[in-house]
Amino acid sequence: MRRFSLRVFDALVLLWLVVTFTFALIHLAPGDPATLLVAPTATADEAARLRAQLGLDAALPVQYVRWVGGVLRGDLGESLTRAMPVTRVIAEALPVSLFLGGVSVLLTFVVGTLLGVWQALRARRLVDRVLSVLGTVLYSAPSFWLALALVTVFTSGMVWLEAPAWLRLPAFGMQDPGAAVPSWGDRWRHAVLPLIVLSVPGIAGVTRYARQSFRDAALAPHVTSAVARGLPTPRVEWHHIVRNALTPLVVLFGLTLPGVIAGSVFVEQVFAWPGLGRTMITAIAGRDYPVVLGLTLVYAAAVILSNLLADVLLWWLDPRQRDARPA
Amino acid sequence: MDSRVVFGAVVLSLMVVLAVVVPWFAPATTTDIGDVLATRLVSPFGRDSLGHWHVLGTDAFGRDLFVRLWVGARISLAVAVAGSALSGAIGIALGAVAGWSGGWIDRIIASAGDALLAIPRLVLLLVIAALWGPGLWVVIVVLGLTGWMAVMRLVRAEVQVVRGLSYVEGADALGVPSPRVLARHVLPNAVGSATVAITLGIGNAIVLESGLSFLGLGVQPPTASWGNMIAGGREWLLTAPWIALAPGVLLIATVVACTMLGEGLSEQRASRARSTEPQPDDVSADRQVHAGA
Numbered sequence: 001m002r003r004f005s006l007r008v009f010d011a012l013v014l015l016w017l018v019v020t021f022t023f024a025l026i027h028l029a030p031g032d033p034a035t036l037l038v039a040p041t042a043t044a045d046e047a048a049r050l051r052a053q054l055g056l057d058a059a060l061p062v063q064y065v066r067w068v069g070g071v072l073r074g075d076l077g078e079s080l081t082r083a084m085p086v087t088r089v090i091a092e093a094l095p096v097s098l099f100l101g102g103v104s105v106l107l108t109f110v111v112g113t114l115l116g117v118w119q120a121l122r123a124r125r126l127v128d129r130v131l132s133v134l135g136t137v138l139y140s141a142p143s144f145w146l147a148l149a150l151v152t153v154f155t156s157g158m159v160w161l162e163a164p165a166w167l168r169l170p171a172f173g174m175q176d177p178g179a180a181v182p183s184w185g186d187r188w189r190h191a192v193l194p195l196i197v198l199s200v201p202g203i204a205g206v207t208r209y210a211r212q213s214f215r216d217a218a219l220a221p222h223v224t225s226a227v228a229r230g231l232p233t234p235r236v237e238w239h240h241i242v243r244n245a246l247t248p249l250v251v252l253f254g255l256t257l258p259g260v261i262a263g264s265v266f267v268e269q270v271f272a273w274p275g276l277g278r279t280m281i282t283a284i285a286g287r288d289y290p291v292v293l294g295l296t297l298v299y300a301a302a303v304i305l306s307n308l309l310a311d312v313l314l315w316w317l318d319p320r321q322r323d324a325r326p327a
Numbered sequence: 328m329d330s331r332v333v334f335g336a337v338v339l340s341l342m343v344v345l346a347v348v349v350p351w352f353a354p355a356t357t358t359d360i361g362d363v364l365a366t367r368l369v370s371p372f373g374r375d376s377l378g379h380w381h382v383l384g385t386d387a388f389g390r391d392l393f394v395r396l397w398v399g400a401r402i403s404l405a406v407a408v409a410g411s412a413l414s415g416a417i418g419i420a421l422g423a424v425a426g427w428s429g430g431w432i433d434r435i436i437a438s439a440g441d442a443l444l445a446i447p448r449l450v451l452l453l454v455i456a457a458l459w460g461p462g463l464w465v466v467i468v469v470l471g472l473t474g475w476m477a478v479m480r481l482v483r484a485e486v487q488v489v490r491g492l493s494y495v496e497g498a499d500a501l502g503v504p505s506p507r508v509l510a511r512h513v514l515p516n517a518v519g520s521a522t523v524a525i526t527l528g529i530g531n532a533i534v535l536e537s538g539l540s541f542l543g544l545g546v547q548p549p550t551a552s553w554g555n556m557i558a559g560g561r562e563w564l565l566t567a568p569w570i571a572l573a574p575g576v577l578l579i580a581t582v583v584a585c586t587m588l589g590e591g592l593s594e595q596r597a598s599r600a601r602s603t604e605p606q607p608d609d610v611s612a613d614r615q616v617h618a619g620a
Contacts, residue, residue: 145537148560148564
């Protein structure tokens, strides 16, 4: 329990560091947001009024305290380009990203683990080698390129191949433009390509990890002993190997999230899904600093929380971790 | 010699040679924008209406795609190598200081690294590139500033181990000044694992640079980089898909080569170390953190 509370404390300190860091970033950047906002024809008086209105005239420590206080109250400021609080901008985009990210993480772990175990059982055979190479290639592919390649294949490519109509997938958007009532069937059809692009690098990573983890677990002495006792192979595989091999995968949960977040920036951009990633790009293009910083914080919090969750899960799943000395 | 090391080294050397040689020998008609209407959007293995032959076709401005790929390779490879070298230097310096001095300096450096790792690297890059304005040098500096954490951790761990060994104590007792002990007796031990991490980092850096350039926040056209070539070809995806897809193939080949080289080197070191001393950290674990682009 002591170890657990230490972890929570670490996570809080980390969050505070990130909050401070985002504040430092915006004040280290050249120029100040007010000069970007006022019209070129504005008088010095008007510019000063805007600075006061945005709280930019106060001393840096005062601004810092205001920023941290705001974050604690759940107030991330006003969007500069859209007349609404940053929290509302984020809340509007969040469901789209949660849908894409959630389904993708689920796919990543289920498909990745199954493929990894399947591959480990065929280690050193031709399928294993082919899958390993394919995995390395897909893991290395930038998601925006993968997205464009898939769009080419499933739009003009399928027309060229004279494939049946259901194989021609929509290249962008969340639903058909003409649809009056959004239907889930239509939504899923539009989600196929984004989900593939978002999940494939993660699947490649988890497969690789699961394969190795399974192979390591298979070499443990208790497995040799189980085989020597004459237990049937499937029983050894499931009871003695898989259970031990899967626990380390929990750690990956925290590690895949940054990839999914980064991937979603490109996927939402290419496929025009109005989620957090696309909001980020729009805010950057519009120099909407409060939204950019708010999103950075949300992303960091998500990563820190998922790492904490992975720690707790590991602690709960693997009794050996409970006796380990606090890191 | 690990076959992966050979493969990676051969592919990367080939890339560098072609990036140097191809634009050098290419006639000006292939790189400059000339008679756009006569030369644009030629398909692979096709001839434009001036009679010139193009292996991979031409882009929307009539530039030969094959030649432009290697012009772009110069920028993409140089940015990634420079960015990784910078992050490697920062990582080695901070790791050495943290591991050597311990105490609160160590804690500050380690927590700064943790805080930066908590923000997805792409998001960090986007934010900084957006605040400072896009451009070649910004990309290099930003890649350097956001990629040093893995190297720092490795070097720090290695320095902590070596610091306690008797020959270091001996050098200390003989009155050798600390910076000299650090530079001559401690750091050479950490160079190997740092090199592996930096090699793996080059692959990451190429993907990130291309991602930034794809979003218009990295290398700006008309300077060619693989990322902005993919972005430029996006508009012609349905009529001339080769423009957007060809740079990606080279990009993937480069990243795979870096990964193979890094992993091969790391395994060589691990198997060599198994007979001498335990490794402080495993580089391949860091690879699991996806570059994210």
